[in-house]
Amino acid sequence: MDKSAELSPSLEDYLEAIALLQKRRRAVRVKDVSRHLGVNASSVNSAVQTLSQKGLVTHEHYGYIELTQEGEKIAGHVQRRHDTLLTFLTKVLCIPQHIAVQEACAMEHHIRSRTLERLSKLNSFALSEEHGERSRWLERFHQLLEDSEAHNRRDAE
Template sequence: MSTTELSASLEDYLETIFFLSREEGRARPKEIAERMKVRAASVTGALKVLAEKGLINYAPYSSVTLTDEGCKIAGKIAVKHEALLHFFTQVLGVEAVEAEEFACSMEHTISDHILQRFVRFAEYTEKCPSFNASWLESAEGYFCKAQGKAGPRCGKCRLSESF
């Protein structure tokens, strides 16, 4: 397994270290265990593996820091997580706890090009002045309430037709 081929669990550790470092200024093993709701022994094992892969700087009883490569990978995972979380909560209206759970599981498997489509659609919902999307029970998908049906964009739409 190369350093870029990580299990979902190891990616979660990197992401947790990334967020703790950003929020608290440091990431200690105890805080990692609390945030991830795992035992300290599990954290120690994962940190050793991540250190062997050159993704973190780790010494027992010290704060954990990301290496440049670890920061790059963790940042990419965090971006995916935040984009998915935003999509689920702001576009689909999913409750935060459920959205968090799905974002956490999907961030490990979603391809970059599919995630980009999620992001572009979320941007569309924020930029269209009359978007007011609705999800139809008939599974037809989203539609613009200004149009009243799925179809061409309304005259108020500022987005290009290539969206």
């Protein structure tokens, strides 16, 4: 059974945060996750306990939190979904970074694998430097977005 299918968006966020913190600094404690996600320590403890029961993290009381091999695998999938969405939102749709991060976080938990795969291919196609025609259509699309926003600003005045 796919353990990632059993995880709520919140638990996926905890796995993703633990993985990110492990990359930055080897040892991750409850307080580190709490600060990173802006939640209280009791919420982190509850989530870590659930993740531990699912075999995705190991954690000794008052000790370090570590992802298991399966936890690393799932966290990697979540991060790839996030990165693909963030790239699409910022580089293709020109959404400002601070908004795109929030949107990607919301979308990453609900997008289907096939949709994500196609979005990833669209990113590669749209952002490819080797095909001049492809980059021209993206430039034209970005110009369309700018023109539309300028028109909306004029209408608002």
